[in-house]
Structure formats: structure tokens, C-alpha cells
Amino acid sequence: MNLFRSEEHIARWLGGRKPGATMSVTKLSELAQAWWDDRLSPDWAPHTRDQNMAILERLGLTGDFWELA
Amino acid sequence: MHVDEADLGLRRRTYAFFVEHGRAPLAAELGDPDEVLAGWRRLHAEHAVVLNPATDELRMLNPFSVVPTAYRVQAGGRWWYGNCAWDAFGICAALQTDGRVETSCPDCGEPLAVAVRDGRPEDESLLFHCLVPAGHWWDDIVFS
Numbered sequence: 001m002n003l004f005r006s007e008e009h010i011a012r013w014l015g016g017r018k019p020g021a022t023m024s025v026t027k028l029s030e031l032a033q034a035w036w037d038d039r040l041s042p043d044w045a046p047h048t049r050d051q052n053m054a055i056l057e058r059l060g061l062t063g064d065f066w067e068l069a
Numbered sequence: 070m071h072v073d074e075a076d077l078g079l080r081r082r083t084y085a086f087f088v089e090h091g092r093a094p095l096a097a098e099l100g101d102p103d104e105v106l107a108g109w110r111r112l113h114a115e116h117a118v119v120l121n122p123a124t125d126e127l128r129m130l131n132p133f134s135v136v137p138t139a140y141r142v143q144a145g146g147r148w149w150y151g152n153c154a155w156d157a158f159g160i161c162a163a164l165q166t167d168g169r170v171e172t173s174c175p176d177c178g179e180p181l182a183v184a185v186r187d188g189r190p191e192d193e194s195l196l197f198h199c200l201v202p203a204g205h206w207w208d209d210i211v212f213s
Binding site: 001002003004005006007009010012013014017019020021022023024025026027028029030031032033035036037039040042044045046056064065066067068069 | 072077080081084088115116117131132153154155156157158159160161162163164165170172174175176177179181183185188189190192193194195196197198199200201202203204205206207213
């Protein structure tokens with residue numbers, strides 16, 4: 001899960017590997033906020049799979065690639 | 070997934086120690102070492118902390134990395150390490166503060182740095198690539 005300067009850098013880094021998912025760093029930051037912002041809360045409890053899937057879906061991260069185990 | 074109240078308390082104390090001291094606690098610093106280690110193992114099984122399987126030492130307190138990584142984050146007056154780009158931004162989110170993420174492009178090695186203000190990156194030109202599908206992240210969370 002890495003940051004890159006451009007699509008060209010991603011393609012070169014992948015070589016022959018199958019690409020995963022690419023998003024803007026702005027979307028990544030939104031995802032990080034939604035996923036991690038409660039992590040130091042005294043009331044934190046493990047997210048359920050449904051909670052995490054809801055975060056992904058809210059951000060438009062859907063499809064087989066984003067299907068959590 | 071179920072973590073009981075005692076283990077949630079251990080997790081809270083573990084994270085609080087890490088944020089206060091900037092390093093992971095040893096088991097003995099949180100109580101009876103055997104009990105703490107047993108609790109960490111249960112939390113590891115529930116993906117609430119990540120242990121180094123070879124040493125039983127803490128490896129990740131997601132989004133924080135206990136060990137140095139390619140993702141350095143300046144936030145809250147201290148430098149931290151994220152496990153990946155996602156976690157690096159997650160550190161600012163978890164600390165609920167602005168920050169700065171520094172790394173290098175895995176392709177060319179060029180330094181990359183981005184400030185985070187109010188949850189948004191100031192340089193919006195960078196891209197994030199996630200190689201491993203979500204269903205396989207925990208097959209090898211260190212690689213993911």
C-alpha cells in the first residue's frame with residue numbers, strides 16, 4: 001500500500017504483476033479518516049466486517065477487490 | 070470477532086503507553102508479563118494488535134508501526150512510523166491532528182512528502198496503490 005508520483009510510476013513498479021486498486025491521495029486520506037479515527041478512543045471496539053464494508057462502500061470502494069474476508 | 074473487556078483494557082493501556090512514550094511497552098511494563106503476553110496473543114488473534122510471531126514482541130499497533138518503516142509521519146510533536154501509506158494518514162486521523170507524511174516513491178526512490186491539514190492532503194496530485202485485494206490483507210498483514 002504505497003504512494004506514487006503518477007500512474008506511470010505505478011505501472012513501472014508493478015512490472016508484470018496484476019494491478020491492484022489506485023486512488024487519489026485525497027480519497028486515501030478520507031479512507032484513513034473513516035477507518036482509523038476512533039483507534040485511540042476509550043470506547044474503541046473492534047470494527048465488525050459490516051462496519052468496515054460500510055466505510056468502503058460509502059467511499060465508493062466496491063467490487064471484488066474491496067470485498068473483505 | 071470478540072474481545073472481552075479485560076483485553077480491551079489491556080489494548081487501551083498498550084496504545085496509551087505507545088502514544089505517551091513513542092515506543093511499544095514491554096509486557097512487564099503493563100503488568101504480569103505472562104498475563105500481558107497472553108492478552109496480546111488473544112488481541113493478535115482478533116487483529117487488534119499485531120505481534121512478531123518469532124519474538125512475541127509488538128510489531129504493529131495499527132495504524133502505528135512499532136518498528137521503522139518507509140512511512141514516517143510527523144504529528145503531535147513527534148515522529149511516528151506507519152505500516153503503509155494508508156496507515157500513515159491513519160496516524161493523523163487517530164491522533165486527530167494535522168501532520169506530515171514522508172516516504173519515497175517505490176518505483177524511482179524520489180522523496181515524497183505531503184502535509185495533512187484538517188484531514189486533507191495539501192498536495193492532491195499523489196496516487197495511492199493497493200496491490201493486495203482486501204480479502205487477502207490478513208493473509209500476510211506485514212506484506213499487505
